[in-house]
Ligand SMILES: Cc1cc2nc3c(=O)[nH]c(=O)nc-3n(C[C@H](O)[C@H](O)[C@H](O)COP(=O)(O)OP(=O)(O)OC[C@H]3O[C@@H](n4cnc5c(N)ncnc54)[C@H](O)[C@@H]3O)c2cc1C
């Protein structure tokens with residue numbers, strides 16, 4: 001008998017392979033040229049456009065949309081990539097509902113913003129089907145080490161390489177891309193896009209990637225400082241906060257395994273899954289568990305729903321995918337085949353347990369209660385992150401940092417890109433004596 | 436429901452919406468469908484002389500200009516007059532008129548500029564029982580090169596001559612259709628009147644090239660890599676047509692000459708505007724070609740509702756706006772207005788700011804939080820911001836009352852109107868008494 005959503009315990013292949021494939025198809029399929037033309041038509045070409053201000057990489061959105069409207073999607077892509085070399089990934093993963101599209105004046109006008117994200121994908125897809133569009137400046141003879149091949153490291157490396165510097169990226173994981181490769185929900189970046197994007201980005205030349213090398217274990221900061229003219233750290237948040245509940249798995253690891261699986265139908269998932277957390281990672285883990293065929297998936301969040309870090313749009317995605325969201329429930333301990341949750345209430349003195357508890361059946365418990373810096377490497381930190389000034393300068397001279405590991409930013413792909421890029425500009429200014 | 440029953444040159448039709456001479460009126464099949472849909476009348480697609488009919492190109496004959504959402508704003512064509520034999524058209528016209536006696540049936544004609552040619556065709560048309568004829572002096576392409584269409588319409592003496600021949604040769608009312616491809620529409624209209632024409636209809640299409648293919652470098656529509664100018668019509672030409680209708684309506688030499696208004700009529704509102712400027716009825720082509728015959732339902736309901744709301748009859752509407760069309764020099768310079776932005780309607784796009792700051796009078800302030808405000812001491816009331824604002828009625832023009840000081844000029848607004856003819860800066864000003 002094949003497994004079904006009701007098969008007890010952990011089981012693989014709860015749904016037919018085709019159903020799983022369909023569940024993990026592109027969440028936002030690409031716009032057709034006709035759809036893109038209609039969507040582009042809606043942009044008002046605002047003055048000093050609020051959408052630009054809301055984009056962490058400040059893409060000239062009205063310009064690129066106008067370029068789509070005038071039948072030049074490649075020029076549009078260039079406008080995007082000049083500001084954000086990972087514009088392809090950002091088009092897929094940015095929570096546009098809290099960024100550019102939230103600020104779009106047509107959101108104010110009709111509650112229906114211009115589809116900036118999907119138009120961005122339309123433009124970038126066009127150009128990414130072609131060779132790399134940017135040319136490298138003449139070699140400067142300077143060498144920069146970048147640690148971490150996530151969005152921050154890649155954006156930094158690309159900008160530095162474009163300016164003529166020689167860049168080596170070291171990453172602990174076997175593949176580059178950071179959370180683009182190991183973290184982002186599978187239905188946001190289908191078809192091996194993360195690796196294709198890295199390859200396309202490397203088309204600039206002048207960047208070497210060394211995978212499987214971990215700072216702290218395989219090499220030291222001092223060695224990098226000695227060998228290179230500058231160092232950029234984009235190491236993300238590799239550590240996870242522990243839940244302290246027996247048998248709870250790390251949701252990020254669950255997602256990483258899912259992203260790397262050759263065959264999703266071979267991935268075991270619980271019949272009754274409980275995800276603890278209230279952010280994007282929690283939603284992604286819950287939705288993907290459901291898409292693998294779990295019978296029930298409950299997202300338990302300890303505060304009120306309005307406090308969830310996941311945007312309203314993501315909460316709705318969870319709900320429409322069949323995930324039940326239980327707000328004001330905090331994990332208390334295990335019960336036989338299940339988990340005990342304490343009901344909570346927000347009071348004047350903060351969050352309190354009300355004394356009531358509920359017990360949910362749970363064959364699989366996924367903890368998504370935040371990631372943290374795995375080692376501080378001697379940097380000054382703030383709020384558990386490497387402390388940097390605006391341009392990404394750390395407390396140690398000659399070392400920059402950006403992305404999730406550094407202060408500032410929203411722990412989003414797009415902010416990581418912006419910080420990597422800006423640090424590269426600062427490094428370049430320093431290396432060429434302009435700063 | 437206000438009655439839309441219309442009478443033009445004594446020709447009755449249930450409403451003032453006629454289909455203009457063009458593909459929608461090219462054959463019995465179309466015209467019957469149009470009448471079933473509710474059109475008041477048709478001007479049959481232009482007939483030529485007996486004998487072998489003209490031939491059309493066998494490739495694209497239309498080009499177009501679009502607005503947002505690919506809404507068709509302007510259409511251009513290189514079609515000729517009917518390419519079907521004269522006898523077939525006459526037979527069908529007769530049949531349709533017999534089957535639909537209460538609808539207006541006008542026959543458009545274009546034959547060479549020789550008296551014999553007109554004398555030959557008119558009895559044949561009269562025999563169909565048609566209500567009137569329209570002389571096509573307007574077609575700007577294909578026929579004009581053969582000395583017909585706008586080649587005649589551009590020479591007032593020819594218009595007068597042909598109109599006179601026709602009036603002498605037929606009992607039917609004669610409408611002269613005018614081309615806009617001239618410098619002053621009043622001359623051909625005056626000529627038509629002198630020749631005895633009963634009415635003018637306008638406009639025919641405007642000579643145009645809609646686009647150039649930037650790969651083949653051929654104008655559009657392209658026939659095997661080459662293109663020829665066509666005739667432009669649709670919403671884009673409406674302002675040109677409205678002005679020409681008004682010019683004829685207020686010209687003392689042609690005042691009172693019935694006008695059939697044509698050019699971009701797409702909704703009841705367009706029709707009402709033409710009629711307010713002096714047209715006795717309207718003709719429609721592009722709107723029907725874009726959306727089909729069903730649009731007449733909206734036109735009829737809309738015009739009737741409007742008349743009800745205004746408590747007007749259809750005849751009250753005709754020419755209601757004509758006296759308000761004047762020359763620039765008579766415009767009241769004591770009418771002083773300022774733009775006003777409604778902050779509740781504003782969606783903060785900043786287009787008004789960009790327009791005024793870059794190209795107008797630097798009269799809009801952009802304040803923190805994207806709050807846009809008009810600076811009264813700079814605003815000249817040009818209306819540009821109103822025109823570029825995407826939200827209707829978000830920016831309006833507010834008149835300063837008499838006695839108020841215009842902060843831009845420091846002048847007190849006078850109650851008495853005053854125009855350029857008496858303005859001190861006008862070297863030819865006549866001193867006010
Ligand atoms: C499950 C999940 C879903 C998410 N979904 C979205 C989303 O939909 N949209 C969005 O905008 N953001 C999303 N995010 C956030 C986003 O992925 C991150 O903000 C972004 O990837 C941060 O980029 P980064 O380059 O700073 O770090 P990372 O992407 O984490 O990359 C860090 C890289 O450094 C390497 N590394 C770490 N330590 C070392 C070391 N000691 N030595 C060598 N290499 C090291 C890692 O292997 C990794 O490749 C999500 C995050 C998670 C966890």
Ligand SMILES: Cc1cc2nc3c(=O)[nH]c(=O)nc-3n(C[C@H](O)[C@H](O)[C@H](O)COP(=O)(O)O)c2cc1C
Pocket residue numbers: 455456457458480481510511512514515516517543571573574612638639640667668669670672697698699700718719720721722
């Ligand atoms: C394809 C096409 C063919 C036309 N043929 C004629 C014609 O044979 N005779 C004529 O008088 N006008 C002809 N016209 C002009 C129309 O009757 C009308 O004057 C013009 O299109 C403006 O009206 P509109 O804006 O409603 O289309 C033609 C227009 C089009 C689009």
Ligand code: SF4
Pocket residue numbers: 042043044045046049050051052061062065103104105106114116784
């Ligand atoms: S805010 Fe919206 S309408 Fe304005 S420029 Fe940006 S995308 Fe276009």
Ligand code: SF4
Pocket residue numbers: 773774790791795796797798799809810813814815816817818819820821
């Ligand atoms: S009316 Fe003209 S001058 Fe006045 S604010 Fe608008 S654009 Fe500026």
Ligand code: SF4
Pocket residue numbers: 776777780781782783784785786787788807823824825826829830
């Ligand atoms: S153009 Fe209209 S909507 Fe846009 S900012 Fe100006 S007043 Fe507001």
